[in-house]
Amino acid sequence: MKTLGLADAGYNHVNIDDCYSEKRRDADGNIVASATKFPSGMKNLTDKIHEMGLYRSIQYSDSGWFTCQMYPGSFQNEARDAKLFQDWGFDYLKYDNCAIPFDDVIKEGMVGKFQRMSDAIKELAKTSGKPPLQFSLCQWGWEQPWLWAREFGQSWRTTGDIEANWRSVANIINRNSFIAWASDFYGHNDLDMVSRNGELTYEESKTHFTAWALMKSPLLIGTDLRRATNQTIEILTNREIIAINQDPVVGTSVSPFRWGTNPDWTFNNTHPAQYWSGESENGTVVMLINTLDEPQDMTFKLTESPWVRAGRQYSVRDLWAHTDNGTAVRNFTAKSVLPHGVVALLLKDAGDEPGGLYPPCVELEWCTHQNGTRYDQL
DSSP: OTTTTTTTTTOOEEEOOTTOBOSSOOTTSOOOBOTTTOTTOHHHHHHHHHHTTOOEEEEEEESSSBOTTSSBOOTTOHHHHHHHHHHHTOOEEEEEOOSOOOHHHHOSHHHHHHHHHHHHHHHHHHHHOSOOOEEEEOOOSTTOGGGTGGGTOSEEEOSSOOOSSHHHHHHHHHHHHTSGGGOBTTBEEEOOOBSOSSSOOHHHHHHHHHHHHHTTOOOOBOSOGGGOOHHHHHHHTOHHHHHHHTOSSOOOOOEEEEOSSSOTTOOOSSSOOOEEEEEETTEEEEEEEOOSSSOEEEEEEGGGSTTSOTTEEEEEEETTTTEEEEEEESEEEEEEEOTTOEEEEEEEEEEEOOTTOSSSOSSOTTOBOTTSOBGGGO
16 A cells, blocks of 8 residues: 555555454453464554554454454344453454344344444543544435434445446446435445456446546455556555545535436446436546447536536546546536546636627526527527
8 A cells, every 4th residue: 555656645544354263252251362363462563564654554343243354243242342452452343244143133224233332432532531432324215214323323335235347337337316406525435356366357346436536435455456457556645536535625426417318217237327426625526437348439518417506617627537628518428428427627717708609698598688589489
């Protein structure tokens, strides 16, 4: 992360996922780090991570009896485990959802099961005087965590695990297109990891990263960095894209303004929404995704985005080419967008559009002169 420039680009967490521990707790009931995988212990590990300037570390546990790989979970040990993770030097907890207790044991349902750890984290912050652990819920979507999870944590998984192929990426984009409204500064839809080793082409990888970043998902790298290509690092360190994800003023996600291939509001796991926009500190963000298996020109009216003002022209910044592409008036066309490829733009208000344009409205329907003339009927 240091030598490849990822830390300089803002990646400052190190995530310890499942299988880090021994299979059984010790005699005192504590989770024990694997003596084989982490012979120097977790505190020594986090100290070294912090010394390298990677100032936050992520721990993993589960809200059930066991983790998904049958290592100790934290159900009924929430306070003990939260304190242990803090003592080990972790400050972010990914909390999974396997090995669910029987209903007659839990008597709380999914929401209450996650609230147990949330309450433990809050209490620990009070008694220790230290900042609370950041809490990331891995609740896989069908329980609709975006409706309730912000009460307990900072992010929540919205789907099952990502697979390293275009079909999985398109599926996750589709499902999240309908809940983009749920992300803001206080909580984030978590679309799972970016840059998995697998079958994605270069263009598909760019689309994957762009969609995750602009939808304000946490950006968690899930690839073997020892095998990362220059193209992979180029994608992961695109600072103009990362700047939108980390915008200090606007916390909301881009959202679709037109589906494109399908009628608007169509649920389609292979052909999700293609035309997206959102606000940012420095202008209007536009994301165009070609979900087809062939190149296509992608055209939109500027005012289809609710964040663009009518009667104005906009300068166009290409966030992948890193070029300024002139000024758009009323419409913009991205030529020959590659199959499964993406275009990411930043539009900035550049003043009034040129005078004398006809018709006077970009949207003709009910475009009406003050004398009552309807231009859409001429």
